[in-house]
Every structure is written in structure tokens, then in C-alpha cells.
Amino acid sequence: MSTESGALFEADTPGADAPETVDFPVPAPLDSHGPARVIAMCNQKGGVGKTTTTINLAAALAEYGRKVLIVDFDPQGAASAGLGINANELDDTVYTLLMDSKADIRDTIVHTSVPDLDVVPANIDLSAAEVQLVGEVAREQALSRALRPVLDEYDVIFIDCQPSLGLLTVNALTAAHGVLIPLGAEYFALRGVALLVDTIEKVTDRLNPKLRIDGILATMVDMRTLHSREVIERVREAFGEKLFDTTISRTVKFPDATVAAEPITSYAPTHPGAEAYRRLARELVARGDAA
Numbered sequence: 001m002s003t004e005s006g007a008l009f010e011a012d013t014p015g016a017d018a019p020e021t022v023d024f025p026v027p028a029p030l031d032s033h034g035p036a037r038v039i040a041m042c043n044q045k046g047g048v049g050k051t052t053t054t055i056n057l058a059a060a061l062a063e064y065g066r067k068v069l070i071v072d073f074d075p076q077g078a079a080s081a082g083l084g085i086n087a088n089e090l091d092d093t094v095y096t097l098l099m100d101s102k103a104d105i106r107d108t109i110v111h112t113s114v115p116d117l118d119v120v121p122a123n124i125d126l127s128a129a130e131v132q133l134v135g136e137v138a139r140e141q142a143l144s145r146a147l148r149p150v151l152d153e154y155d156v157i158f159i160d161c162q163p164s165l166g167l168l169t170v171n172a173l174t175a176a177h178g179v180l181i182p183l184g185a186e187y188f189a190l191r192g193v194a195l196l197v198d199t200i201e202k203v204t205d206r207l208n209p210k211l212r213i214d215g216i217l218a219t220m221v222d223m224r225t226l227h228s229r230e231v232i233e234r235v236r237e238a239f240g241e242k243l244f245d246t247t248i249s250r251t252v253k254f255p256d257a258t259v260a261a262e263p264i265t266s267y268a269p270t271h272p273g274a275e276a277y278r279r280l281a282r283e284l285v286a287r288g289d290a291a
């Protein structure tokens, strides 16, 4: 392992007195908002941190003055719940937008307790969409069409995908400019990513030529273990620059924040986990993948 990557590994370890590694500048304030960059949070493997990353990266970008919309695109509604929204009580959700081309996205948008962070919620209704969309014309473009009216009002729109590569995820990839792939730092993390990359390539070919992979994010990292470091090294070999320099450590503060239905950036603002997502937000902007 090179010294350089050794320094990188220590960067986000809570409590480690890591030497200051490269940081990313605080994004300049924006004079106006939009057009949005749409980013799909995808990995068909469950429990890798898609929803946690969606909520906390979105909240960090909102703290930096960006207008951010989260589209909850999982029938489990975890992103909605994680931001304190009881989507089970709602009649109009992202499902309504997919099924009714006359529905207005503005009627489904819910403001959260975080300024400049809004959500299009989802609930279990969405589980029927996959089957119902199959017979529709332009079935892969339903989400893209639904988002169009608000593209100019937000700086970033995140789509929190469910753990599958089915038609809903294809809709997310068709609506997106970029894909962000959270990857748990564990053995076999890379298994399945080839299949995801394959799907992304098919969508790029057939439906959405502008689509690209924005980055791979190592989550649930424990830098004290050789294991985590080895997995990250493997991901770096496979994806090179696509791997975000920022990594997200494993900490119980994330599940705690979920229970509190808040982003970690407001639940525990000074926790290293909050700082890691702020750093990721700065890195995303520095890469040019967000305004």
C-alpha cells in the first residue's frame, strides 16, 4: 500500500489524528437556482447506504445553499421516513406521478425540516408501478417526464432507488445525468456492480446517452480493519478516479439519526459522520457533478 493511499484511509476515521489530507473548497454561494443535475443513487444490493447517502448528502448540499429535491423511489419509503414524513398517510406520492401524466409534481413535493431540502415521498403504492408501467407507452420515461416541470427550480435532484435493477431503476437511470453507487466496504461488495454497470451501459445506449457514472462511494468503512482497507483498494483498482476520495465510516450515529428521522448533519452536526457527508458534498461540487 502506498503512503498516499495510507493517508487517504485515515482521513475519515473518527478519532484518528490523521494528517490533513486534500480537502475540497466550500462551494461558492449561488445567485440563482437550477437547472438541476439529476443523480440516481443506485445499487441493487440492499443495505449498502443508498438511502443514508441520499438523505445526508442532500442535507449537506442544502447546508451549502443548494436547493435539493429527493425523489423517494423505493416502495419501502425509507427516505421519506428518514426525513420525518409519514408517507403512508399520503394519497399523492411519486406513484401518482408515474401513473398519471397529468399529475403535477408540485402537488406531491413536501418540505422537510431542513431548509432548501424537499422530498417527493413514496409509499407501498409504488410497488404496483413496476407491473402497471409495463403496458404503458414510454414506460421507461415516466419519471423523467414527471420531473421535467421542476428541473429549473432545483440545483440537485437525488433519486433514491430500491435495491433492484427492474423497471423503476431503469426509469431512474433514464431520468438521471449521473449515477452514484454506494458500496459497502465488505467482501463481495464488487459482486453485482458489474451487472449494475451493464444496466447503466444499456440505458446509456438505448435511452439516455448523457448518463454517466458520477462516482463510487465506499460506505460503512472501518479503517482499523485490514479488511475494509483491502476492499477499498480493490474498488480503486477496478474504478480508479471514479471512487470518491471521501469515504463514510461505520458508525451507529447513522441508524440513530434514522430513528430520530433527521439527517446526521442536523442530528449530530459535529459528528465525523456529518463532516464526512459535508466533505462528500464539497467533493461532488469540486468534481463538477453538482452546481
Ligand SMILES: Nc1ncnc2c1ncn2[C@@H]1O[C@H](COP(=O)(O)OP(=O)(O)OP(=O)(O)O)[C@@H](O)[C@H]1O
Binding pocket: 045, 046, 047, 048, 049, 050, 051, 052, 053, 074, 078, 161, 162, 163, 219, 220, 221, 248, 249, 250, 251, 252, 254, 255, 256, 258
Ligand atoms: N456508515 C454507516 N454506518 C453504520 N450504519 C449505517 C451506515 N450507513 C447506513 N447505515 C445503516 O445501515 C442500514 C442500511 O442503510 P441504508 O438504508 O442507507 O441502505 P440502502 O442501500 O438504502 O438499503 P436498501 O437497499 O434496503 O434501500 C440502515 O439501518 C442504516 O442506518
Ligand SMILES: [Mg+2]
Binding pocket: 050, 051, 052, 074, 078, 160, 161, 162
Ligand atoms: Mg434504501
